[in-house]
Amino acid sequence: AQSVTQLDSQVPVFEEAPVELRCNYSSSVSVYLFWYVQYPNQGLQLLLKYLSGSTLVKGINGFEAEFNKSQTSFHLRKPSVHISDTAEYFCAVSDRGTGANNLFFGTGTRLTVIP
């Protein structure tokens, strides 16, 4: 089974500064990787996904992530954050099978953008 580790539970960053949210996964098979964002009192929404192809994936709101197979990482980055980026971010991994119960989430990273 897969698992996901988000080492940073909270990341404070000043407005317009760059940010990186770290995600490492473990899996013995090829995977799909995802980042979801959760704004206060809302459900999760997909930020970006890696299914295949280019290892640099661009998502909504200026975020991007890079799949590094050798380091089993999928870190999320943004060069300049805004106040509106304050939210909880979840990394998730699934294998490439057709099963429906194979999506695993990390424990989340709370990004707080400081004015």
Place this chain on the structure above:
Amino acid sequence: DAGITQSPRYKITETGRQVTLMCHQTWSHSYMFWYRQDLGHGLRLIYYSAAADITDKGEVPDGYVVSRSKTENFPLTLESATRSQTSVYFCASRGVTGANVLTFGAGSRLTVL
């Protein structure tokens, strides 16, 4: 309205009572899921359904019951609520070829006193 809706959004109940959380989606997605979100645990899968009348357990199914008589509805029932079931519950859905890209509802915050 198109999308995935959960009700109620907020619920307070007492230990031992039965509670049902509703989930309705308008896309005719085959797969539907129930997750609970707890601090320090992220999201954990409770139950999922691949189609009407097909359901299966996830990671934390104890104390919960689901049914899926219609494709668009996937209610989650706590037959006898316990304090440990205080949580935020999210319903999600995806199509058959969704590559595990889920669409989530807004969540139901349940407090068991």
